[in-house]
Amino acid sequence: MTTAETRAGALPDLADVPARELQVAVLGVGMMGADHVARLYSRISGAQVVAVSDAFAEKAEQVAATVPGCRVIGDPLVAIADDDVDAVLIATPGQFHEEQVLACIERGKPVLCEKPLTMEADSSLAVVRAEDEYAARTGRRLVQVGFMRRFDPEYAELKALIDAGGLGEPLLVHCAHRNAAVPPHFTSEMMVNDSVVHEVDVARFLLDEEIAAVTVLRPKATRHAVAGQSDPLLVLFETTSGRMVDVECFVSTGVGYEVRTEVVGEDGSAMIGLDAGLVRTSGGSSGAARSTGIAPDFRQRFGRAYDIELQRWVDAARRGEVDGPGAWDGYAAQAVCAAGVEALRSGQRTEVRLASREGTAS
Ligand SMILES: NC(=O)c1ccc[n+]([C@@H]2O[C@H](COP(=O)([O-])OP(=O)(O)OC[C@H]3O[C@@H](n4cnc5c(N)ncnc54)[C@H](O)[C@@H]3O)[C@@H](O)[C@H]2O)c1
Ligand SMILES: O[C@H]1[C@H](O)[C@@H](O)[C@H](O)[C@@H](O)[C@H]1O
Secondary structure, eight states: OOHHHHHTTOOOOGGGGGGSOEEEEEEOOSHHHHHHHHHHHHTOSSEEEEEEEOSSHHHHHHHHTTSTTOEEOSSHHHHHHOTTOOEEEEOSOGGGHHHHHHHHHHHTOOEEEOSOSSSSHHHHHHHHHHHHHHHHHHSOOOEEEOOGGGGSHHHHHHHHHHHTTTTSSEEEEEEEEEOSOOOTTOOHHHIIIIIIHHHHHHHHHHHOSOEEEEEEEOOOOOTTSOTTOOOSEEEEEEETTSOEEEEEEESOOSSOBEEEEEEEETTEEEEEOSSSSOEEEETTEEOOOOOOOOBSSHHHHTHHHHHHHHHHHHHHHHHTOOOSOOHHHHHHHHHHHHHHHHHHHHOSOEEOOOOOOTTOOO
C-alpha cells in the first residue's frame, strides 16, 4: 500500500506485517518510554524500534542513539503516519494520549498505550467508539492499554486459580498500593487517576465484572504527604453483583513499591505481592511467607510483566490482533476513576456512569 492510498483513506493490510519484524515507533521516551525502548531492543523478539519521538529533542536523540537504525521524528503525529512505522507504543503523559491513539486508529496502526487511555471517561469512550467503527469496517481491533499487571505471573496465577474455582465464589478483594515517594505535584486526584487506576483494572480483571460504585475515605495523613494531599486514601469499590474491593493507596511510605492483592472467596483465600509467590490459605493450610525483599519501584516489581506484555503485544500485532486489555478496559477504568475523584471531593458513595457496551467486543 502506498502513502497516497493510505492518505486517501484506504486501510493498510496488516496481513502484510508478519513477513517482517514489527517496526515500532515509541512516543515519549521519559522513564517508561526509555525503559520500553530498551526492552524492545534487548528482550523482545519480532520487533524493531525504528523511531522515537519526544517533546525534548535531546532526550529523543539520546534514546535513539541506543538502538541501531532508530530515527528521531520530532512530531509524534508524523511518526504515527510514517510509512515505515507498523505499530506505535505511547508513553507520553496522559493528556496527549487521546490525540495520539485516535491518530493510530485513523491510520489503522496497532497501538499499545500506557495507562491512562485518556484523561477523562468521555474522551476514552470516544476512543472506544472510533475503534468500534474501525473494527466494523475491517474486523480488526487496534488498541491495547498498558495495564501490565494482567501479564504479571503472580496475577495470572491468581486469575487462573479463581477461574478454576479454587477459592469458590470470590467475595472480597483487599488491595494495597504503596509507593516510596511521588513528585511534589502529585495530588490526591492523581492518587486516584494514576495509582488506584491499576487496582480498578485488577478488580475488573480478577472478578470479571464492572464496578458500580466508589467510596473514598481520607484517614489521618502522613506527615510525609505532599502539601494538601490526603495520603493515604482508603477506596472501596462495589461491583455490580455486590462484591467489594478495598484499596489502601499510600504513595509516600518512604519504604518502596509494595503492591499486594488478596482475594477472599467462599472456599479459601489467596494473596500475592509478598515476594513469596502466591500464598494460599484454604482447607486449613497456610503458605509460609519468606522474608520479603521490597522493590524500589514498578520497573523492578513488574519488569517481567512489562516483558510479557510487550512480547504478547508484538506477537498479536504481527497477526493483526489485540491480546490484552483493550479500549473498553481503558474506558471502564476511567469511568471508575471519574467516580472516584467525585467521591474523593464529596466524601459520598458515588455511582459509576458507564456507557452501553453494545457493539464493543474489546
Ligand atoms: N504501567 C505502569 O506501571 C506505568 C508506570 C509509570 C508511568 N506510566 C505511564 O506512562 C506514561 C509516561 O509516564 P512516565 O513516568 O514515563 O513520564 P515521563 O515524564 O518520565 O516521560 C514522559 C515523556 O514524554 C515526553 N513528552 C511530553 N509531551 C510529549 C508529546 N506531546 N509528544 C511526545 N513526547 C512528549 C516528555 O518529554 C517525557 O520525556 C504515563 O501515561 C504514565 O501514567 C505507567
Ligand atoms: O504512574 C505510576 C505508575 O502507574 C505506577 O505503576 C503506580 O504505582 C504509581 O502509583 C503511579 O504514579
